[in-house]
Amino acid sequence: MKYINFDKTAVYQKLKNAALDFDLKNKLDAKRVGECVVPMAAGLTYSWAAKSVSDQTVKLLQELAEKQGLIEKYKTLLNGEVMNTGENRKVLHHLSRGQQGQPVIENGKNIGDFYRKELERFGDFANEVHQGKYKGSTGKPFTTVVQIGIGGSDLGPRAMYLALENWAATEGKKRMDAKFISNVDPDDASAVIAQCNLEQCLFILVSKSGTTQETLANELFVKDKLVKAGLDPSKQMIAVTSETSPLARNSAYLNSFYIDDYIGGRYSSTSAVGGCVLSLAFGPEVFKEFLSGAAEADKMALETDILKNAALLDALIGVWERNFLMYSSTAVLPYSQALSRFPAHLQQMDMESNGKRVNRNGESIDYSTGPVIFGEPGTNGQHSFYQLLHQGTNVIPLQFIGFTESQRHDDVTVDNSVSQTKLAANLAAQIVAFAKGQNSSDKNKEFPGGRPSSLIYGKKLTPAVLGSLLAHFENKVMFQGFVWNVNSYDQEGVQLGKILTKKVLSGNFGDSALEAYSKILGISFA
């Protein structure tokens, strides 16, 4: 497998020389909307009609996919090669939801079997909790699950829970409420605990290494509260960790479920990190449906024709926008309240993966990598930052997501339409408004148009659809990492802050500014 920097490829120069302008205003018509679609897993569709991408650009992007060996590299990753070069690790989150490549064997152990065994173990455990086999310290059934974790142990699982909470309630699948404690700010844990009936809460401690500062502080915060309430933490807390961590097989926990170093935090929603809390909240069958949607998306991402592979095409158009149209941020705009925290999850997944300035061998690179990702649900965002998106001085590509049905099927007719129809009408209107703009003799009422967007659409946000969506973006980010020749799976950029935090807490600052900032923030070692 050949790994070369993006700007050293011949196709990079061809893209540099390609025409940047595309007359989106005039090209976007019903025919283009009908043609520029790619099927996705679980019945979703990726529509790229409103992207500023010409036939010539598509051709060059196809060539780029081939010359950078994107599908081959994906297969290599699936088959268990060390793709996290910096940390010398395999990258196996796909394996947590399906077997797309060869079995991955290490030291005689089939890693897929390990993931599948854990999936069954935490599924069985969730069923047993629901059946009342496990109860709180005072003998009452567990009604609430509280996940203690930060970063990937928080954002993804929380976003997935919120995405399915109303669907589950409506379908009669809601088993337990879920809450989340993440921030080391003590007000976070304190406020969540204050809302809980502690004797009916099952806590999940999530830390792969068993050494995450925030998570361990919050664990002790919670245990202190349990003990003070006369409850036994060892009967009310499980651990999700690696088999080699101090939390594993530790009698301080009711049970432990395992992950390994081959699934990064931001890719762990389909592992035990997301699986325990989602199985407890909605039942293991719902979690498996979610996995099935993700697995189907992973399979479809193996297609080599970029016009038939939504994740690949999305990735390549993103590269076009980032490196040639020079757009530095992307907005994710789900027209679905259930996806309220999905942009925050993608913000981590994308920015932590591809916010890199060295290639996979640790050598400096000379081109832009991951963009800023931000977003809020529509229609809320329309009344907030869309002003800048429509009429600001920079172009920001948009990723819309929409569904034809609501999750709760509870609606009202006002002015001859239900709210779900209004939601969809707003979404259609925005795509066209951004693409086509509006002329006006009053420049303040003029919309320049030519502002590109893509749309992922489907019938309803179900567990399988959510899995499909999640895997789509994971695979998009993976393909972009391959194009840019970066390692999307480490995060060295988080280390320096940890080191300096330890210095502050030890009182050995080693830097006068660090000491001065610590002092004004109230830290003293008198």
Next chain:
Amino acid sequence: MKYINFDKTAVYQKLKNAALDFDLKNKLDAKRVGECVVPMAAGLTYSWAAKSVSDQTVKLLQELAEKQGLIEKYKTLLNGEVMNTGENRKVLHHLSRGQQGQPVIENGKNIGDFYRKELERFGDFANEVHQGKYKGSTGKPFTTVVQIGIGGSDLGPRAMYLALENWAATEGKKRMDAKFISNVDPDDASAVIAQCNLEQCLFILVSKSGTTQETLANELFVKDKLVKAGLDPSKQMIAVTSETSPLARNSAYLNSFYIDDYIGGRYSSTSAVGGCVLSLAFGPEVFKEFLSGAAEADKMALETDILKNAALLDALIGVWERNFLMYSSTAVLPYSQALSRFPAHLQQMDMESNGKRVNRNGESIDYSTGPVIFGEPGTNGQHSFYQLLHQGTNVIPLQFIGFTESQRHDDVTVDNSVSQTKLAANLAAQIVAFAKGQNSSDKNKEFPGGRPSSLIYGKKLTPAVLGSLLAHFENKVMFQGFVWNVNSYDQEGVQLGKILTKKVLSGNFGDSALEAYSKILGISFA
């Protein structure tokens, strides 16, 4: 008063020619941290030591402030001149919390008196609700207030409520729970209603014009639920609207409180829009403390020396970063879980105000205006997008916010420090890590440094401190608008989407792409 485009000023050219490089890595020491501070209202401090700003830059920014008449223009705004040129309106949100300028008289009416009268009216109403003078349709006391509004009627009030909820609970000031319904997605209203005991809910309908599509749809959604539950909506809903709207003095509502066209939605947290819900949740005295912090900040923003005026200096450094260092986005990073939605509010306030491409006279401009604003609370963000902030290929200026005390005073000691100390230690560490970076022979572990940040810090997040924070950013955005010579107070960029939505809902698309998108999103007129 002289209004000229930024690039037509002499100081623009001087800034263009000024040295961009500043050796932040080596200049940031205890002395600079001690010197580069500006007092803010309510005991906060603005620290700009870690900004890439030299003495020469400061001098030029002072000149810019004077040449563009920023303080004069602010006074003009306070005195009631029409500063929202596009809509021919005064801009009077400052007057909702204090009288900094001359009395503003219009048609013989003192507008300050009008705002003060409404403040007393909704304060009295809140007290009466708390005293049980008003009760739900079935005679039970109101325990929950539910705000129905979108955009500025949602983001600001919601962020302020979340910021004070734990403080109020701890101080014994929490009177009622507050919930919010905003999105036209029917799942939003349906899910909120499902969590409510309807007979004890008081609803606040917020729409200045009384015509906001989402809000009216949600009003009817709620009323339908109330009627189906055998409750009387006219006894359980109040309106916040303009005196000329169809909602005013309407017997369908228990009471109405008024705003006017001189307070834009995104600046309405200190008016009845924020005041009703916050006074009901925490009592009118708490809301008045919040206003006092904002008023003090407004007063301090009149200072002409940029080194003594935090909002002005923050604004000017932002212009320096946007137009000369060419940074296109800014991250807002509060180390406070209570401020979890404060970045979302600033995202609206800033991007909707200054995301403009024409000047205040509607003429095209040739320089960058408002940046992308995004953010999440720390330490959570550290485990998410900070990788890109530290090691990505673009520099993103950072706005940190931190406090020495938690709101709930409920903490745990782990490894010799409480969580609040860990939170502060992380914040100090991040500022220094971004500014100074780290050399390494392994380029993957190298941090380039030179990444600028500012810090707003104080003792504890109280109502007055929150008011100070809010007004700081409002005034910062105002000053930037003056520099850029744009109208920060209209939002023509939201109009085109509304027009096209109406076309979709009427079935008269007038555009084949609009019809095609509507069809794939499930809208049909069979």
